[in-house]
Structures are given as C-alpha cells and as structure tokens.
Amino acid sequence: MNKAIIVDSLDNVxxxxxxxxxxxxxxxxxxxxxxxxxxxxxxxxxxxALKKIKKGEKIIKYAEMIGRATQxxxxxxxxxxHNVESMRGRGDxx
Amino acid sequence: MNAIKxxxxxxxxxxxxxxxxxxxHVAIIPTVCCxxxxxxxxxxxxxxxxxxxxxxxCEVTTQLEIPTRTxxxxxxxxxxxxxxxxxxxxxxLDYELLxxxxxxxxxPVELIVTQELGGTIKATEKGVRIxxxxxxxxxxxxxxxxxxxxxxxxxxxxxxxxxxGLAANPAVGVASDMIVNMGGTVFMGxxxxxxxxxxxxxxxxxxxxxxxxIYEIIDSWEQRAKNEAVRFHLITTGNIEGGLxxxxxxxxxxIYKAGxxxxxxxxxxxxxxxxKGLFIMNTTGDDINSNTGMLGGGAxxxxxxxxxxxxxxTPIAPVIKITxxxxxxxxxxxxxDINAGTIIEGKESIEEVxxxxxxxxxxxASGKRTKSEALGHNEFAIFRERGHAY
Numbered sequence: 001m002n003k004a005i006i007v008d009s010l011d012n013v014x015x016x017x018x019x020x021x022x023x024x025x026x027x028x029x030x031x032x033x034x035x036x037x038x039x040x041x042x043x044x045x046x047x048x049a050l051k052k053i054k055k056g057e058k059i060i061k062y063a064e065m066i067g068r069a070t071q072x073x074x075x076x077x078x079x080x081x082h083n084v085e086s087m088r089g090r091g092d093x094x
Numbered sequence: 095m096n097a098i099k100x101x102x103x104x105x106x107x108x109x110x111x112x113x114x115x116x117x118x119h120v121a122i123i124p125t126v127c128c129x130x131x132x133x134x135x136x137x138x139x140x141x142x143x144x145x146x147x148x149x150x151x152c153e154v155t156t157q158l159e160i161p162t163r164t165x166x167x168x169x170x171x172x173x174x175x176x177x178x179x180x181x182x183x184x185x186x187l188d189y190e191l192l193x194x195x196x197x198x199x200x201x202p203v204e205l206i207v208t209q210e211l212g213g214t215i216k217a218t219e220k221g222v223r224i225x226x227x228x229x230x231x232x233x234x235x236x237x238x239x240x241x242x243x244x245x246x247x248x249x250x251x252x253x254x255x256x257x258x259g260l261a262a263n264p265a266v267g268v269a270s271d272m273i274v275n276m277g278g279t280v281f282m283g284x285x286x287x288x289x290x291x292x293x294x295x296x297x298x299x300x301x302x303x304x305x306x307x308i309y310e311i312i313d314s315w316e317q318r319a320k321n322e323a324v325r326f327h328l329i330t331t332g333n334i335e336g337g338l339x340x341x342x343x344x345x346x347x348x349i350y351k352a353g354x355x356x357x358x359x360x361x362x363x364x365x366x367x368x369x370k371g372l373f374i375m376n377t378t379g380d381d382i383n384s385n386t387g388m389l390g391g392g393a394x395x396x397x398x399x400x401x402x403x404x405x406x407x408t409p410i411a412p413v414i415k416i417t418x419x420x421x422x423x424x425x426x427x428x429x430x431d432i433n434a435g436t437i438i439e440g441k442e443s444i445e446e447v448x449x450x451x452x453x454x455x456x457x458x459a460s461g462k463r464t465k466s467e468a469l470g471h472n473e474f475a476i477f478r479e480r481g482h483a484y
Binding site for chain 2: 005066089
C-alpha cells in the first residue's frame with residue numbers, strides 16, 4: 001500500500017493515506033523518482049510539502065491553487081492551517 | 095470502460111402527471127411547525143405514511159418563497175403517492191395555495207385545518223382516517239419498469255475529509271456521468287463548496303448564460319462569508335481534523351462529484367430542472383438544508399459522500415452513503431452503503447467503484463432500501479436566510 005498520494009505532477013504537496021512518523025521516508029514513483037523525508041509526524045489525510053515552499057507562494061493540489069503559504073515551509077514539513085491561508089471568502093482581507 | 099451490457103431497467107410507480115417515482119410514500123406534511131406533532135401523531139397511527147415535520151410556515155411574507163416552493167416540491171415529488179396537509183389555520187404560509195399547487199401533480203391531496211376541527215385530538219382523528227384510506231389506495235399502484243433516463247439524482251458531500259476528494263467524489267463523478275449519458279438528470283448542490291473551483295465548472299458550461307450564473311451564485315455566497323469575517327468558517331472543525339486546509343481544497347475535491355458532463359443550467363433551491371442532464375442547484379453546504387432542497391427539486395435518490403461518516407437521510411428520497419475512508423467504512427458500517435475506501439488502498443480503480451455506485455443506484459431505484467432508509471433517518475430542514483451553516 002502507498003503511504004501518500006500526489007494527485008497531479010504540478011502539485012507541491014502530497015496527502016498521506018496512513019499515519020506517518022517523523023523521520024520516515026516516503027518514496028514516489030511519480031514522474032521523476034522522488035524521495036521525501038518527513039520533518040514531523042503527519043496524521044492520516046494530512047499534507048506535507050514535496051519541496052521547499054517560500055512564504056507567499058501558492059500551495060498546489062489537484063493542479064490548482066488551494067491557498068498560500070503564510071510562512072516558509074521546508075520539504076517534508078506538515079502543510080495545514082498553521083502555515084497556509086485560504087484566499088476566498090475572507091472578510092479580514094480586502 | 096463502464097461495461098453495462100444490456101439496457102438497464104429500474105422499477106417504480108407511474109404517476110398521473112407523467113412522472114415516475116421509485117417510492118410510494120403517503121406524506122403527512124404540516125403547513126406550519128405548530129402542528130408538527132399532529133402530523134407525527136397521524137403518521138404514528140398509520141403504517142405506510144411518513145410525517146415531514148419542519149421549522150417553517152409562519153415567516154414574514156418576504157421570507158415565504160423558499161418554504162412554499164420546498165413544500166410544493168416535496169408534496170409533488172414523484173416518490174409520493176398521496177399527500178395529507180395539516181394546517182393550523184392562522185399561519186402566514188398560504189396552505190390553500192399549497193394544496194392547489196401540489197394538486198397539479200394530479201395525486202390525491204387533502205387538507206385539514208386544526209383550528210377549524212377543534213384541536214389536536216380531533217385533527218389527529220380526522221387525519222388518521224384520511225391517511226388510512228390513502229395508504230390503502232397507494233398500495234394498489236403497481237410497479238412498472240422504466241429506463242434510467244427517468245431518474246433524477248442529487249449529489250451531496252457532508253462530513254468531508256481528504257478521502258472525499260481523492261476517492262468517493264471522483265467515483266460518484268463516474269456514476270454521475272453514466273446517469274447523464276443514459277439520458278437521466280443529475281444535480282449537484284452546495285454552492286459555497288464550489289468556491290475556489292468555479293473556473294473548472296465554468297469551462298463545462300453549456301452556454302455563456304450558465305457560466306455567468308455560476309459566477310453570480312458563487313459571488314453571492316462569497317459576499318456573505320466576507321460579511322461575517324471569520325477566517326475558517328467555510329470549512330468545519332471535522333474537515334480540518336480530517337486534513338482539509340482551505341475551502342479551495344474542499345471545493346476542488348467536491349466538484350469531482352459532478353463528473354465531466356456539460357452543465358446545462360443553474361437552478362435555485364428546491365427548483366425543478368427544466369430538461370435533462372447535469373445541473374447545479376444553488377444551495378447552502380449544510381447537509382440537511384441541502385438534501386431538502388434537492389428533494390424539493392425532485393431528486394429520486396441522493397448520492398451522499400462522507401469521509402467522516404454522516405448518518406442522515408430524507409423522508410422520501412433514499413440516500414446512498416458512500417465513504418472514501420476505509421476506516422470510516424469499518425467503523426460506521428451500519429450507516430455506510432458503499433465502500434470507496436478501496437481506491438486509496440489500491441484495491442479498486444475509481445472507474446470500478448463508480449460502476450458499483452451506478453449498480454447500487456439501479457437497485458435502490460428498483461426498491462432496495464438504503465441503510466439510512468431502513469434506519470428511519472428522515473431528516474428534513476428547509477433553508478432559512480438566518481442561522482444557516484455553510
């Protein structure tokens with residue numbers, strides 16, 4: 001069984017399909033062979049970065065933008081509400 | 095691909111107005127919430143009836159349009175053989191208009207007014223006698239075969255997690271395309287959960303008018319959200335725990351339910367689509383409000399994907415529960431009809447699960463009871479402007 005899924009080759013995050021421990025390595029046979037070492041434990045269904053994502057950069061899943069990084073994110077780091085913001089339906093930004 | 099060899103037939107009830115139902119309910123509908131208990135007492139006494147209590151019927155006149163349309167749609171629904179309307183007598187909702195409009199579907203409709211009859215006991219007694227006769231008459235309607243093109247299927251996701259977008263919704267999309275290709279009708283609701291993915295649906299619009307309407311309905315919901323100025327309220331706590339980070343991510347996963355068919359139109363809450371094919375119904379993302387809108391719009395069956403595990407049903411249209419989460423399927427087995435968790439486990443393809451969903455639609459459209467139906471999950475809530483959830 002795979003440990004995580006990348007939906008599209010444009011994506012910069014992968015979704016775990018099992019609980020993964022910090023320090024474990026996920027290997028993808030997706031396009032170019034890619035190995036990612038996890039910086040933190042990632043629970044089932046959560047996302048981690050496939051490469052370094054700079055603050056303000058788009059988070060891409062399904063080949064589409066799902067939000068923007070609110071801080072710099074390292075490869076293998078947990079990607080969730082603590083470091084990503086939605087750009088839609090926000091009353092707090094113009 | 096999707097090898098369905100011989101013509102698929104469903105079995106149901108031909109109605110006098112030319113529509114086709116897959117259930118044969120006698121509906122006991124209160125025209126205002128004050129007589130919900132009368133409707134429930136009548137239904138308790140008569141086997142084969144279903145009470146449809148709700149919270150509406152005495153709104154200020156400017157707020158009556160949606161409750162009235164929804165109750166007309168529910169009474170006129172092809173899964174309903176006959177309707178007993180129970181009024182209080184002083185509500186703002188025009189119950190005589192309701193009876194006349196439902197009557198246009200040419201099914202038996204009767205109206206009793208609790209204040210005229212002298213209260214709960216007398217209204218219940220009269221209601222029981224009427225309902226008893228309605229059930230006896232309805233039981234004599236024979237079932238006949240029909241084509242899948244007669245079906246109207248609603249699409250809904252609730253209690254979403256990461257598996258909804260990766261597994262359950264894409265599999266429902268396959269089944270949805272099969273229904274549309276066979277000449278049936280499908281509608282997807284939940285406008286707020288299109289936000290962030292609307293550009294992908296616009297590309298599939300049948301014409302510019304449809305594209306414009308998609309942007310309009312998204313804009314109206316986005317404006318509401320902005321007015322409330324709460325950062326994460328477009329996704330729930332459960333969504334976040336389940337791994338969904340933003341509304342964009344949820345929406346991109348949600349629209350897979352609508353497959354790849356061309357979008358024929360945008361319809362309002364509880365509005366019947368004109369014509370066949372794929373439509374978008376402008377509803378809230380709230381599960382029961384949204385299901386009720388699709389019921390009012392004439393959905394025979396609702397396909398409901400749920401990663402976290404929702405038990406809800408409707409009083410008259412069977413709900414098929416599909417989970418893309420293998421853990422939820424095991425844990426909530428009493429509520430889940432279809433396991434799409436095999437997709438992320440690598441045991442089945444999206445196409446294979448989609449075909450399984452289609453086959454289950456055909457079985458349910460021929461009389462098989464879904465789990466929520468067998469457990470009596472009859473949730474029903476009409477959308478109200480205030481107090482809504484997304």
